[in-house]
Amino acid sequence: MGTATKLRPIAPDLFDEGPGGPCLVGGRRKTDGRVVFPLPHGAARERYEPVRLAREGKLWSYTVQRFRPKSPPYAGADDEKSFRPFALGYVELPGQVIVETRIAIDDPARLTIGMPMRLTLVPFALQDGESVLNFAFEPSKGAP
């Protein structure tokens, strides 16, 4: 993690850096226990209680973003030339919720549905020059 942990999170209340490592923060709806991510803000916030989400899960689906997304809303510091494709997908966190996430992996061809994944925090360079901390999942150690 190193210097990355000193960066400002891309948004407040998105993840928690507890003693056991980072975890995402979701919301559990008070009326029926339904879990969502991220924790809702604004008027909806009071209907949810924060819940720490599992750090490990299984890959539910994935793709690779091959072209630079339009700005706005995309705020990456890259341009058409320097853009590098990135993997993203959904990870199922057992008994809680399926979250959409960037996937930290060098070779997306290794990804398969059902493979074990774990949370990591990664720096993300913004257009305005600042680097912030974003979340991502990566294949768990020992995954093929």
Added chain:
Amino acid sequence: MTNVHIIGAGIHPFGRHDGKTGLDMGIFAVREALADCGLTWEDMQFSFGGSHAAGNADAMLPQLGLTGIQFINVANGCATGGSSLLSGYWAIKSGEFDVGIVTGFDKHPRGAFNPDPESSGHPKWYGEVGMMLTTQFFALKIQRYMGLYGISATTLGRVAEKAFENGARARHAWRKQPVDLDTILNSQMLSDPLTKYMFCSPAEGGAALVLASDKKMHELGQKGPRILGAAVRTRGYGSFEVFSPSLDIERGPSPTEVASKAAYEMAGVGPSEVDVAQIQDTESGAEIMHMAENGLCADGDQERMLADGITRIGGQLPINTDGGCLACGEPIGASGLRQIYENVQQLRGRAGGRQVEGARLAYTQVYGAPGLSAVSILGA
């Protein structure tokens, strides 16, 4: 309650039309639909119309005639056209009106839509990190489906190949050049497993349909397919929709599955009776998944069906006979009505080189953001 028929159908060709506004294309389609059944704008008792990016549909009125008509603007995302049809259907079925017109048109900027996270209720970071693209949603949905049901990339390619083959036979289509399978599979990868030729593009166009009660149709000496069933349904918990930072582990039916069941029930028919279908093909994977969501096959059957040409014109169940969104593009306000226009042509035996022989029952499904589906079933 009266039966409702489609007695007139008009369309402005889809594609890119520099120098023409969306409104121009809507007016063109309305005039063609009226001429098709020998009526005039003054004969219309009501109109429902929509456009997503080309102004309010009722801005057509000064050119069509300020008759004081009850005109209602419809805005229901990608299902705007299907929703206009449903509104017109209800208006006549209720007995309130005898004859009216539903219409839609659009003109979008080139390239993928760029959404604003906050206006659709999502946090800013979600867009900033590059996870707010409709193309990703389609890729993520079909990727999982392929894994679960053994669908190959070749099958995705075959859907696009068929679309361009059919588009070449439709006057109103945008892409009229057949494209071979290898070119489709080897074109630029946009979002794995979907390549450039597997995606439709935002486009321009207009469509209009004149609806009439049984009684009115006979008075006018007209004929036209009957609307046997029509339904719009929105997303429920557990359905997988565009722009979802999280999903429920417990999966539920899609809005398409729910709308489809409702429409079959209203029509009193089953999927095995469908002769021709126009279903949402925003990209190749959507057509494959919607085949199953609309009950037209079991999950996984698509692999064999596409290989055997079942869904081509001349096959047992032709799908997207005018090339669908892949060959026509997707002007949101007009897209759902274009599908119904195509089914009307098929049921009247007017589809020329793409005619499905003996078509008696035609099925339409339009689906889109933020998670809604409109289905209609027409009988000859």
